[in-house]
Amino acid sequence: MENKTSSTSITNGFHLVVDAMKLNGLDTIYGVAGIPVTDLTRLAQAEGIRYIGFHHEQSAGNAAAISGYLTQKPGTCLTVSAPGFLNGMVALANSTTNGFPMIQISGSSDRALVDLQQGEYEELDQMNAAKPYAKAAYRVDRVEDISIGLARAIRAAVSGRPGGVYLDFPGDVLAATLDTETAARSLVRVVDAIPRQLPAPESVKRAIEVLAKAERPLIILGKGAAYAQADADIRAFIEKTGIPFQPMSMAKGLLPDDHPQSTAAARSYALAQADVVVLIGARLNWLLGHGKSPQWSPAAQFVQLDIEATEIDSNRAIAAPVVGDIASSVSALLAMLKPGQIRAPSAWLDQLAQHKQRNQERMASRLAANPDPMDFYSALGAINGVLADKPEIYVVNEGANTLDIGRNVIDMRMPRKRLDSGTWGVMGIGMGYAIGAAVVSGKPVVAIEGDSAFGFSGMEIGTICRYHLPIVTVVFNNGGIYRGDDVNHSGGTDPAPTVLMKDACYEKLIEAFGGDGYYAADPQDLAKALTDALASGKPALINCPIDPTAGTESGHISNLNPQSNITEKK
Ligand code: ADP
Ligand code: TPW
Ligand code: MG
Numbered sequence: 014m015e016n017k018t019s020s021t022s023i024t025n026g027f028h029l030v031v032d033a034m035k036l037n038g039l040d041t042i043y044g045v046a047g048i049p050v051t052d053l054t055r056l057a058q059a060e061g062i063r064y065i066g067f068h069h070e071q072s073a074g075n076a077a078a079i080s081g082y083l084t085q086k087p088g089t090c091l092t093v094s095a096p097g098f099l100n101g102m103v104a105l106a107n108s109t110t111n112g113f114p115m116i117q118i119s120g121s122s123d124r125a126l127v128d129l130q131q132g133e134y135e136e137l138d139q140m141n142a143a144k145p146y147a148k149a150a151y152r153v154d155r156v157e158d159i160s161i162g163l164a165r166a167i168r169a170a171v172s173g174r175p176g177g178v179y180l181d182f183p184g185d186v187l188a189a190t191l192d193t194e195t196a197a198r199s200l201v202r203v204v205d206a207i208p209r210q211l212p213a214p215e216s217v218k219r220a221i222e223v224l225a226k227a228e229r230p231l232i233i234l235g236k237g238a239a240y241a242q243a244d245a246d247i248r249a250f251i252e253k254t255g256i257p258f259q260p261m262s263m264a265k266g267l268l269p270d271d272h273p274q275s276t277a278a279a280r281s282y283a284l285a286q287a288d289v290v291v292l293i294g295a296r297l298n299w300l301l302g303h304g305k306s307p308q309w310s311p312a313a314q315f316v317q318l319d320i321e322a323t324e325i326d327s328n329r330a331i332a333a334p335v336v337g338d339i340a341s342s343v344s345a346l347l348a349m350l351k352p353g354q355i356r357a358p359s360a361w362l363d364q365l366a367q368h369k370q371r372n373q374e375r376m377a378s379r380l381a382a383n384p385d386p387m388d389f390y391s392a393l394g395a396i397n398g399v400l401a402d403k404p405e406i407y408v409v410n411e412g413a414n415t416l417d418i419g420r421n422v423i424d425m426r427m428p429r430k431r432l433d434s435g436t437w438g439v440m441g442i443g444m445g446y447a448i449g450a451a452v453v454s455g456k457p458v459v460a461i462e463g464d465s466a467f468g469f470s471g472m473e474i475g476t477i478c479r480y481h482l483p484i485v486t487v488v489f490n491n492g493g494i495y496r497g498d499d500v501n502h503s504g505g506t507d508p509a510p511t512v513l514m515k516d517a518c519y520e521k522l523i524e525a526f527g528g529d530g531y532y533a534a535d536p537q538d539l540a541k542a543l544t545d546a547l548a549s550g551k552p553a554l555i556n557c558p559i560d561p562t563a564g565t566e567s568g569h570i571s572n573l574n575p576q577s578n579i580t581e582k583k
Pocket of ligand 2: 489
């Protein structure tokens with residue numbers, strides 16, 4: 014233990030980790046305690062770092078990842094060796110895939126024994142296991158390298174395209190001692206962790222020239238644009254040029270969904286008809302039909318703003334790449350734009366307005382129907398009504414129908430408030446994202462969860478209650494994955510593979526931990542329960558029965574679902 018009075022006193026690796034984190038402004042750890050990091054959790058808490066202890070490392074990792082997305086500071090997740098480490102890996106990989114900065118710090122077992130596979134407790138070559146899933150993976154083998162190791166991890170997580178970084182601290186390195194002077198000299202503070210990356214002026218000029226010729230221009234805003242926190246300049250560019258914009262799921266709210274230039278209600282028409290498309294922090298991956306027909310016109314030209322040079326031409330040719338950080342690139346576009354040089358033609362805006370109106374009418378009639386039991390639309394409509402005058406509330410959303418219809422029904426009005434399954438379409442982010450968002454912001458969170466999706470991280474309602482977080486979880490209980498009415502084709506009595514329990518009392522789960530449970534059978538009940546739960550500021554769970562026949566298999570991506578036609582064969 015450190016003796017602060019003597020200049021030649023002795024300290025150790027645990028203290029160095031805490032000192033290095035504090036020096037770099039890493040003020041929160043999401044983790045699960047155990048050998049060899051238990052004392053690290055205690056010491057960190059004692060020294061003023063907030064420690065949030067989870068039931069499962071995957072949720073701790075998801076909390077760290079989303080806190081990184083929201084703050085541009087790497088979220089920190091702490092795991093024990095081997096199984097704990099692996100439990101965190103899905104979150105680390107998901108964070109890399111989505112471009113969220115996080116660091117998974119893991120303790121590990123005695124390297125000499127691990128490397129000779131001599132049967133050590135929790136034996137695993139963790140650094141090499143992490144490499145394929147991480148943006149970078151490092152192991153610290155000497156106590157005096159702890160701070161430089163953390164510095165490398167921070168820089169790797171946040172610079173360029175952000176991602177998940179793995180940092181391995183073997184138990185003997187944490188316990189190793191050194192004198193306090195050497196320890197102090199080893200501390201590294203990362204300077205300018207996210208350096209600006211200015212686009213080349215000729216790239217900006219080319220982009221403006223391509224755009225100036227457009228008859229049907231369209232801007233796609235992705236979560237990279239939301240992450241960049243260049244909200245005012247992005248808005249100025251969109252409003253000055255009059256170009257319509259389509260937000261990707263997590264970019265909803267960057268400009269409010271009710272902005273007149275939003276094409277959200279005419280998405281397929283806008284994509285198919287656009288002749289020049291500006292991608293701002295959005296990849297042409299599966300979520301955008303890989304930039305190809307039939308979703309897009311084969312003749313359309315693309316301008317792409319991204320920090321990752323190799324993202325350009327990844328799926329189709331890009332006419333005008335602008336490689337740089339989004340804040341710098343959008344500001345360079347604005348600076349080079351001459352007054353009136355780009356103005357979206359009114360014929361295009363009129364066509365979009367007509368399609369928007371038609372689709373909005375269709376949506377209004379779906380929302381107005383009041384079926385018993387509720388369907389996804391009536392339940393989501395009730396939630397949307399409650400959230401309408403509370404734009405600061407975070408919305409976490411996962412499931413299949415619950416996610417896909419939720420994206421369309423729940424309007425967002427502020428940037429970075431919608432957090433969902435993202436690039437991987439992963440289930441299990443719900444409670445971790447909700448906890449991360451509540452911890453970094455202190456603001457309320459509403460997590461709208463399919464009943465299957467909820468199950469992946471449901472135990473973390475215990476964590477929500479333990480830390481008194483203002484999170485309201487709404488479980489859309491349609492009794493299954495996609496639907497609750499599937500049948501067992503063997504004729505046996507086991508439930509069908511996609512069937513869960515439509516009568517499960519999810520609200521009782523949270524009562525076990527002292528939170529408030531609600532049951533809401535119709536939109537009025539749901540609106541009231543949500544209003545009351547938010548007003549109380551207490552952890553709450555609303556169990557919300559949904560018609561088991563209301564959903565469609567795979568939600569809105571049934572085209573990706575190969576089928577055996579089992580029922581036809583029988
Ligand atoms: P979405 O799923 O919303 O379409 P993606 O995750 O596919 O968004 O794309 C986000 C893109 O944004 C990535 O290609 C990433 O490299 C890029 N990006 C992230 N942060 C920045 C930034 N600060 N500046 C520029 N590009 C960024
Ligand atoms: C880690 C596969 C995609 S969507 C889903 C699963 C299991 C759940 C859909 O049911 P839910 O929603 O949540 O009840 P709803 O409204 O349609 O009934 N494992 C992981 N990720 C994914 N994507 C799956 C499995 C899946
Ligand atoms: Mg379901």
